[in-house]
Amino acid sequence: MTEPGSTTWLSSPIRTARLVLRTPEARDRAASIELFASPEVGVYVGGPRPREELERAMPDIPLRRPGLFVAALDGEMIGMVTLDRRASEQPGCVGPDVGETELGYMFLPEAWGRGYATEACAAVLDWFAYERPGEPVALRTQTANNRAMRLADRLGFVEVRRFEEWGAAQWMGLWSRSGRPRPA
Secondary structure, three states: OOOOOOOOOOOOOEEOOOOEEEOOOHHHHHHHHHHHHOHHHHOOOOOOOOHHHHHHHOOOOOOOOOOEEEEEEOOEEEEEEEEEEOOOOOOOOOOOOOOOEEEEEEEOHHHOOOOHHHHHHHHHHHHHHHHOOOOOEEEEEEOOOHHHHHHHHHHOOEEEEEEEEOOEEEEEEEEOOOOOOOOO
16 A cells, blocks of 8 residues: 555455456556556546657656556556545545545556456455455546446445536545455
């Protein structure tokens, strides 16, 4: 996780039926640039970033930080899942003294509609439930993002709040599962 010493960070990849969730590697740079430059991906996350800017700014090993999982299919990055600590003063927080962990994800458009996001996010949530039993996870999305709203439902997030942020209606849900066995 993002808080030093609070959780052991991904000592080995998480394997699902079709995906490997792992730390970023140098071979993920081109896919990372494609992900952030994609107009389709950028619709609900503030828009695409200019490819030239990304080419200049993206390090050789992109996105490397605790809380970020590369979702790889047959060795190639198709997306990413993130777990980030949220400050309690952010809009949409459950309470003034709660700093939840927030789930985020982005996948390349060619990976959409195949269940990869559901598979990857479920595996990350299972991993988190083992590492931090009983700690809730938040997910925020624009209410207009129908795909994200359906994914939140499939993953078991329960609505706790709707609010306005970045000029759009937002939805926030919470997920919690304690006592789960460690994922294989």
